Amino acid sequence: MSNPTENSPVAQPDPIPAPTGIVVGIDGSDQSNCALVWAAREAKLRKLPLHLVTAYTVPIFAASGLDGGYATVDDDVIRQGAEAVLREAAAKVAHLEVEVDARVENGDAAGVLLEMSETAELLVFGSRGRGGFIGRLLGSVSSALPAHSKCPTVTVPLSCAARLGEAGPDTAPPREIEAVITVGVDGSDQARYAVLVAAEEAERAGVRLRIICAVQPYTGSLAWMPAPVDREALFAEIQTQLDAGEAWLRNHFPKLPIEVRLVEGSAVEVLVKASETSQLLVMGTRGRGGFAGMLLGSTTDGVRHHAKGPVMVVRDREDPRQDDRSAFGPLLQA
Known part of the structure; x- marks a missing residue:
């Protein structure tokens, strides 16, 4: 076969379409x-x-x-x-x-x-x-x-591996996995968008959604604060915001079973523990230091590196469903 010349163009293969799935x-x-x-x-x-x-x-x-x-x-x-x-x-x-x-x-x-x-x-x-x-x-x-x-x-x-059927003979048996998808929140806009994505995932899978807000325990690291922290008042304020957020979410997902947990503890430890029995753990990429402190950002990396189950990380983006959040009650003010 003769080599192609300048007057005989060579057919180029069609480019591979960009992945959409x-x-x-x-x-x-x-x-x-x-x-x-x-x-x-x-x-x-x-x-x-x-x-x-x-x-x-x-x-x-x-x-x-x-x-x-x-x-x-x-x-x-x-x-x-x-x-x-x-x-x-x-x-x-x-x-x-x-x-x-x-x-x-x-x-x-x-x-x-x-x-x-x-x-x-x-x-x-x-x-x-x-x-x-x-x-x-x-x-x-x-x-x-x-x-x-x-x-x-x-x-x-x-x-x-065990929960996915990929374990070898020496692998410990899998823990019992709940029919639940868990999402970590801290009151920031980024976390609210992660909640929407987690709710869509739970609705698609036909499982319930568990929302967890972890509040860092009071330790000597908070000694710099100008006045003692009223823990009961703090928890009550956060719970009010969580209740409002739950009402907002139920408005957009009326058939989705939802549970909300407010716990005291390190966000990394709480969410890593939740990953052991959740089908999926969802988090945002970066918080704003919401009412639970630095849940997102560095915490996201800490959870990913130690999680016992799949972890979905969601980048923040605008979502029109967030526009009516304030109509359901108080929310974090930036």
Whole structure:
């Protein structure tokens, strides 16, 4: 076959459409397998396509010979290995009968996934990989994913293996999982949007919604305050706001079973404990120091790193359903 000339244009392959369903990062590790199974079940529940993605960069090693220079790893070899991992992943969830596509991307894993988050509905990944792309992704870089993703993200820890049917013979039996989705709140606008997303998720799954507000216990760390804290008055004020928020939420989700809990304790510890038996834990990315203190922001990272179940992190965005919140009672004033 003759080589193409300037007068005979070469047909270019059609670009791969941007993902519009649920994107899950795959590297073949046990952690990414847990994320895969969770994401596939969620895709089936939402009736959305599932996009399996792995990304890599070709490493370059300094040559040790006297001639200097660099040695590169064959790109084709790495790509073939990545494609094999994706084929195995697709076969693993084939029985769920969800629409699946798989793609290998050349580039920084975090950058690839963040770009896909612009069109995807959900971005899912494991908590820690085995040196594959998720291994890098969920190191220092992964902390930026929930904060910068354009869509909600879900972190699925390896401790979910038993509840997802991915546990080995030596794994402890799974804890009993309640038919509940839990969301942490602190009175901020960001938390209210997370509550709306959590309510949608609970309604879709046919389970109840549990709203938890954790108030930091009084310790010596509050000694700088100009006057003693009236704990009873503080709790009463927060409870009034929670009651108003519950009434507002029931107005938008009249058929959804809702329970609200106001507890004293570290937000990280309370929510990590809740993750053990909740189907999903939902949090916002960044609070404003609402009535429960710094629940969101650094607390979100603390919960994600220690959670025993899937954690969804929701970036703040405007939602018209928040416009009528003040009509139902007092709320936090910025």
